[in-house]
Amino acid sequence: MTASAGIQVKREFESIGMPDDDYDIQPILPEKFRDYLFTLYPDLEEDDTRVSPTSLRIGENSLPAALESGETESLVAELRQKYEKVAAVERRIQSQVVDYLAMGGTISYDLDGATVSAADLTEDDYARLREDVRDALYQEVPGFESIQTIADLERLCALAARNRGTEPFRYQELVELFDVDRRTIADSYLPALAELYLLTGVTEYNNSRPRSVRLYLRDTGLVTALADGDAATVRNDFDREADLARVAAFDHTMRFAYGINATQGNDATPSVQYWRGRDGEVDFVFEIDGTPVPIGLAYQSREREESLEAVREFKKAYDAPVGFLLAGDTVRGSQPIEDLGESIIQLPYWLYLLLC
Incomplete structure (x- = not known):
């Protein structure tokens, strides 16, 4: 049920000699906004209000078709058609955005559909998420032979939570902070966190020798857990909401x-x-x-x-x-x-x- 579970499954199968082509692993990522919304309002999955992304991926009105032709009329018409399907419930959808941003998609796995507002979550809920992530790191990262100091990965996540993707970090800053070389940051720490679907390092487009990297946690609930401890700040500070x-x-x-x-x-x-x-x-x-x-x-x-x-x-x-x-x-x-x-x-x- 988590990205790291895939690593556990693979290890167990390897231990009994099962060939890779005898099984497949599909990681289940944190809930998207779409999943969260449909949990709250199952009626939105009915045909007359269900908004599917499929036609944006393939077909004559898709984004790839627009890229190929250079014409956007069909794509715009397709997007407008999708909007019209939910226009009548737009306010209902909008009202849930801030709660989703504060909660993210991992905490919601424990809610059983009972919690509809981030205001219902306690500091203990976010503390449990922090502990779950820490446990995942210490259980799974030993499998990455290049990682020597697991606590550094926790610190990277904490940096990303406080920064919230607002500004890139210079690699040299990270080298000095963690007392490791750039290769360790770029080729060990960041790939390990990306494989666990916890954090992704992002560099500038079309830059073959980037000097900086943006750090994005993949779950906004984890940002809240590491930076604030509860949802109050997010719900009462529009700048913080915009960062998330x-x-x-x-x-x-x-x-x-x-x-x-x-x-x-x-x-x-x-x-x-x-x-x-x-x-x-x-x-x-x-x-x-x-x-x-x-x-x-x-x-x-x-x-x-x-x-x-x-x-x-x-x-x-x-x-x-x-x-x-x-x-x-x-x-x-x-x-x-x-x-x-x-x-x-x-x-x-x-x-x-x-x-x-």
Whole structure:
């Protein structure tokens, strides 16, 4: 039921000599926003309100089709059709975003559908999550022969929780902090945490010798557990909520990229990076068959213009056919799914999470 369980299963099968091709392992990741929402409101899974991402992955109205043709009309129409299916319950969906950001997708496995608000969680719930992660590290990391100091991985997770993906860390900073060489950080610590689906290190797009790395925890509930201890700060501080929105958007973009590439027959682990231009930063960039897709995040209204200009700059620099701008509730447009021109599509943040 966890990513680390896959490692345990593999070890047990290896101990009895079972060949790799006699079994398959499918890790179950923390709940996505979509899973959490359908647990709360099962009626949203009915045909008239169920929003499926399949048509965005493959077919004439899909993102790959838009990348190939350079035309976004069909993709925009498809996104609008999906929005219309849940337009009547938009407020119900929006109201759950902050709770999901505070809770994340791991704590919810213990809730049995009883808890509908992060306000119902206690400090003990988050303390238990911290202990579960610590146990996973000490049980599973010894299997990674290159890891000598498991406590360093805990500290990396704590750094990521406090930073919340706001700024990249220079590798040299991490080298000095942990008293190890850069290779240990880049080739041992970060891959081990990524294999456990705890944390992903992200470098700048199209930079063959990056000097910095962003640290994204894959579960916003773990960010809350390590940085705050309870959900109160997240629920009462919009800036903190916006930071967690970035972390959740990264995790869902990883899943979005994997889903599309898998449908196209590319089963490799997805790579989601960031990009810095003269006019701002593109939060996420992933590729489909070598074609980059830039995604800017404007969870707060003050972020919109800078994010939009960064996406425009990226599209020109890399001749990217399609770009996206994810807008939070405070960002207003003429319509929910808006064609901003230059093949840039603005869509609500909550809808993006629902489609990933």
